[in-house]
Amino acid sequence: MGTVPVHHQIADELRSRIASGQLQPGDKLPTIAELTKAWDCAPLTARKAIEVLREEGRITGGRGKAPTVRGATARTPIRLADGWTQKQKDLVLRPAEERKVMGAIELTAGVPIAECESTAKYRETEANAEQAEIFGLPEGTKLIERVYEMVHKTTGVRMTWSVSYIPLQYIESNPELLDDSNEPWPGGHQHQLYTVGIELIEFSRSVIAVQPTPGERQKWAMEVGTPMLHTLSKSIDVEGRVVEYSEARYPADRTEIRMTEHLKRWTPEQLAEAADAAGDA
Template identity: 50%
Template sequence: MQQEPESTPGVVPVHHRIADSIRAEIVSGRLGPNDAVPSAGELAAKWNCSVGSARAALDVLTNEGRIVGGRGRRKRVRPPVRRIRLTVDFTQQQKNLVLRPEEERAAVGTAELTAGVPIDRTHFTARYSVVPITPELAEEFSVPDDVEVLRRVYETLEIDTGLRIAWSTSYIPVSLISGNPDLLREDLEPWPGGHQHQLYTVGIEIERFVRSVTATEPTPADRARWGIDPGVPLMWVRSRSVDTDGRVVELSDATYPADRVDLVFTESLDRWPAGHQSYAKGS
């Protein structure tokens, strides 16, 4: 749902007034997805301003991610894109798969659970390396700064478009998984059941995830890989896997285009005690 746009405050240059007007048309629905936006020449005539000011107004809306086009193409209202819905149920579904047979675990992947893309329509790669831990990761894992971690970089592309639909970097202290040498082998990816099943093979059960979310400006290379329009930031999600002993045993950093992800947070509250005092006006 789009918020009602606010007009630019103060003494407003004409290009911002033009942008405010078109933005209101988009949010109200009077200009719908893929509808053409007036050209710079048309706007200049309507607003009695220079073509340069009209182009500046269109640039404002492009940088907001509201319109697309240009370089010989008529600018249009940006159409909606397929969205990923990330909820607490997603990681519980992954955990439920851990104790299932291998053929069942192999049939469902992260891209299918989040992006709704069947596994056979994706191309998945994994790159493993053992690296020295950084001070930041040592603090996250509460371990000495001289240990090694397994770094795993995962990428999933949609075959039909060639665009990236999932990317993450995962870290696990090597000492935690030394009991199963297979966990150091990238050629065994994709691992049926994901990292929760990998940890299960060395006796570790995940009890909860702790996540933090920030946003970054994508580079031109990021925009090309993801197919991101101007004005759309990347969300950076750090997930900490905490085991039943309260240890952070795995940490992953994943990125998502902000226009394609709904992060759904459910916060449970304790109930008032039975027989609690009812509301009385003035009390």
């Protein structure tokens, strides 16, 4: 086993002081000169240790400001249950005023839409080989890529992030669906699809875990070592077409995934057949 680099040893020591409360939020970290002397290392090594903590989101500072311990950030739990997409579908047929104040963020995190700052960016792109296979359409088919982000206004912590792809041919009959200035859309994407005559009947989802980048950890206020959950979803309409493919990301340390599977009752015929088979054995 190799030796742990000195800058990581320094970062580990400072991280322990923060965790134990020896260094409180707002406290200044030891200076580069103090770390250099204490660890008998080069100034560059000490700076690399400070940068590790900055990338982890544990400290603030930089550009001439002394690094200080960052205060604890409130993090809202996210609950993904197997019934929330049905709630979204039910919302589609509700009045506009009701759709405006109820969205995915309220259904998953219980946070009012008014407390979040949302952004949406659309762009036209072309389906690569993987996307073409997902949609069952030719490679190069025009797609609309839509990137969504919600940030809590008070804490500045990212609440949601997702990217979705929809074949342009499915939604181009409604020009409003091609303009990201119409976001946030009352009733969400299911209502958007409803405006062009598309009704969703099935969602196919898979979840994988990946390590976030330092930048992602900061935006989500994540602890080091916590993986990011990537939820990959296919939205399927009543005609059996995949009409939207999306990827949403959630921090694993505050995300709960609930799944309920209903099992069919055995029929009297199945029970009788099993009993006969047992009697013959």
